[in-house]
Amino acid sequence: MNAPVDPFSDRRRWQWLALAAGVGVLVWLLGPVLTPFVISALLAWLGDPLVRRIERSGRSRNTGVLLVFGLMSLVLVLGVLLLVPLIENQVSKFIDWLPRFGQWLTGTAVPWAEQRFKVDLAGYVDPSQLIELLKVHWQQAGGVAATVFGEVSKSGLAILGWLANLALIPVVTFYFMRDGWGMLEKVRVMLPRPLEPVVSQLTRESDEVLGGFIRGQLSVMISLGAIYAVGLTAVGVDLGILIGLVAGLVSFVPYLGAIVGLGAAVIATLVQHGDLMHLALVLGVFGLGQLLESFWLTPWLVGDKIGLHPVAVIFAIMAGGQLFGFLGVLLALPVAAVAVVVGRYAYDRYTHSRLYGADDDVVPAEVAAAVAKVPVGSEGDEYAAPPADGSQGPTPNP
Template identity: 50%
Template sequence: MAEITPPEPPLVINRWPLMLGVIVALGVLFYVLQPILLPFVLGAVIAYLGDPLVDALERRKVSRTVGVVLVFLLFSSIVFLLLLLAIPMLLQQLDAMVSKIPAIYRWITTEALPWIQARFSVEEAGLPRVDWSAQLADNWQSLGRLTANTFKQITGSGASLLLGIANMALVPVVAFYLMRDWDAIMSRMLMIFPRAWQDRVNHMVGEADEVVGAFIRGQLIVMCALGVIYSAGLWMVGVQLALLLGVIAGLASIVPYLGFAVGIVASLIAAWAQSGDWLMLLSVAVVFGVGQLIESMVLTPILVGDRIGLHPVAVIFALMAGGQLAGFVGVLVALPVAAVIMVFARHAVAYYRASELYGAD
């Protein structure tokens, strides 16, 4: 009678060290490969923004591929209109802003600084006199030489030019395939985790998706809406740089209250340099006050709510840390990563407070 060989016991692997090792390895890989990750990160962001729209079309019996094509057409139309309408106006106003620099500097040196010194008994110290006609001419010439040299280097290296074109061409390709297969990719990634963790991980990923979606989609709409509100309001009160100042304030609104602070200071300086009229300054303050009320009472509660949970200081730190570690790619992924870390950290703190270590005498 043949001897029956007992089955081998299953391989025992300690889960926590393995998962921590995987996370560290992914972080190192991201840092090493960040020079080539830009098209993939941009494609992932576009796919993430478009996935809810594709899901909504899919629920209306539209095939996934057709839904992706329709969403791509929508996004492409928006980008085309922005490039066609906004870019020329922004360049025109940027040129006008550069021409106003001498007047703003003259106002600071002759009026603002002496007033501060007299008001607060500050020791007198004048700013250096600057020949702005020569300075601006030199800087524009330097900028022109730098642009020409950069373009010469890029075009002189066929490989660099082809690589840049390929990177930009990869963005819609990556976005298309990620958007088409987003749900399947998320499901397969969940299956990688140990079975005992999958329900809990699925729950936490759902929370993280809610937080990230609330911030990326909601805050993006808030930023665009504030840019339109500030630009339209400043244009109505007669500020010449209305579009440029509104766009700056809208973009700065990625950090709560930063857009309001940056926008109102820059707009007050521009309005004073333009007319020196106190009534226009009051009108600018009213524009930003109304914009702030609309943001705090309508836009943020409806579009973002209180789900993001990131303190403004944490937002600033995440953006700066991402830029320091991985440049522009790091800035793109900083806030989503910070939001996900916040969700998992909240669960870790809850487990710790429920543990014997926290509750023991």
């Protein structure tokens, strides 16, 4: 039996590096065109587990795709119809709340801090200037938005292009849901035989990392946002929905959502009520949210799946946005998940190389098992032909 071939040997590394650089340049050039396709692929990938579950119940894939696609469309429409009026109302309340915040800051918070810490803060805190600055920037933002909208409205082609991209997303999402497995299988069959087992293994691990983070953490974020919003509104905080939504959105970083939400809720409660009873109720809401997250939401929705470190998530999103704009933000987490898996593979290869101090370049046991996935005993033929039913293919869909 022939020894497994390492598809990432020294003579191939520069080829893969050149290929990765070429793909990066191509993505950068085609960014505006690729955006609706990337959004569609992510939506299809999020809905695929439910489609496969429906398939396992005995129904056809087309039936599962139609059911899941209809459910996702219904949730999206209901979310827009319910959230847009709520957010608009909360933003109006926030604007009306700003003068009250200025009065509380100069009349209560600053005198208390000066007395407590024996420092002079009154000369450095002028809420009127802060509010005026916010108003000026708000007006400037509105003027810029109006100018941009006016320029865009003058170009019928720009509007048609924007509407075409928007209409393209549900169509492409449907086809990705229905045919994504077949598309990936064709790519797998085209891979060089020495490369296919390792790529399939890395693809499965990347899907596990990305699925464990996005599907689980997104569910936790939505749940925490709802808990905070409902709880703060129930205890009488006027800006409870806005604070709860913001706290839920930033809760992908552990404890950041609770810290940001609790700080904003405490200030809003002190400005609105100013008593210890409401402050204790707010603390109780966030304490309950953290207990539910730690002992129920995270174990149930995320479990022991491999996730991405919060610092890696923040860096990936910022780097993607800087390099590729909105498309980079969409691709940030998938690329980060793949980078984690490939980095783990590269670490195993490095620790078994002569550069690290090993006697000879040795393929690690896990990598060798993946590479030697389908060995054939006949001389000169190291890998069997791909199975006709695609059973050896990668499991993840777009």
